[in-house]
Amino acid sequence: MEKHIVILPGDGIGPEVTNAAKGVLETVAAKFGHNFTFETHEIGGSAIDNQGTPLPEDTVAACRKADGILLGAVGGPKWDDLPGHMRPEKGLLGIRKQLGLFANLRPVKGFDSLLHASPLKPEVVGGSDLLIVRELTGGLYFGEPSERRNNGQDVVDTLAYSRSEIERIVDQSFKSAKVRRNKLTSVDKANVLESSRMWREVVEEKKQEHPDVEVEHMLVDAAAMKLVTNPAYFDVIVTENMFGDILSDEASVLTGSLGMLPSASIRQDGLGLYEPVHGSAPDIAGQDKANPLATILSAAMMLRHSFNMSVEADEIESAVQSVLNDKYHTADLKVKDGTQVSGSELAKKVSEQM
Ligand code: NAI
Ligand code: MG
16 A cells, blocks of 8 residues: 655654654565655754744645654753744644644553563553543643733633534544443543533433443543552543543553653544654653654554554554563663663664564
């Protein structure tokens, strides 16, 4: 199959990790007889430096025409003092919003060989394999008004959703649950928030269409606790934007390193932007130390969700598993009796396993 992939390396370690994932995608293409073409565009700090804006128009135009988008990370101390609308993060929020990528999927899976890399006890993290489905383009982060009032003495943010926005994310979460273990936990704060009460209504309605999926509702504070006391309890979690932001960072400690966590931001027609959960890690940028696995696993998600290539995606995931079983790792992972290698070497090991 022919697929056109837009790569947005971004800043810091972004170029290193996207380059590593590109190599793995080329290995997949060669092995399975696909033709992947690549096109690179700027976003974030590098785009500010070279084009005066965090989200250049040609970047958006290229993404609209792509079959899949792979992003590294944006930001860094160099751009920290810029005003809000000019910051690198605006590039990321902007591309998600402009492309209508309303569903953020974050799988969190504990690898056996990394059980001891987590700050949590191995018997707690063991067996955890969950997916957080976070609503990404609505809720508190986008609601208007959001402003200071009364000479700066009062402040307001707005948590707003339309029923259709809730419906489409809930639909996505059922779809995800059905290809996993058929268990869906909808997380809200329905004892306090009206938006959460509507969220619950929609989940209850949609549940009728999916009798095979076991559905429950959980308050966000209880869910936060359960995530670190009994993570293996969860299969798919669906939740609104801010709750999902917080819970997915919390869940990231289960795997032992930010450098292991992939993510996808998708829409109904299959287009998606795939990126590691971590940031641009300016402290290790340019030293070939960055763990490329989160980005490589993000590329696998692109194959599965945007290209319908689940065999190829499985191939990447099992190659990552093999490399970890052989105890190869980058400096961020604490692996007993392991072999520490550079980021590019680790990526090469993954390709060699395929
Ligand atoms: P960060 O995720 O970049 O780094 C946190 C810590 O984890 C650092 O010690 C870093 O070295 C380490 N780390 C992260 N990814 C790693 C990898 N692949 N391999 C090995 N170690 C890794 O978060 P931080 O330091 O809070 O933010 C740095 C910059 O990144 C900031 O400008 C922030 O705004 C930006 N950022 C961008 C994101 C994005 O583009 N999606 C997400 C989060 C932060
Ligand atoms: Mg976050």
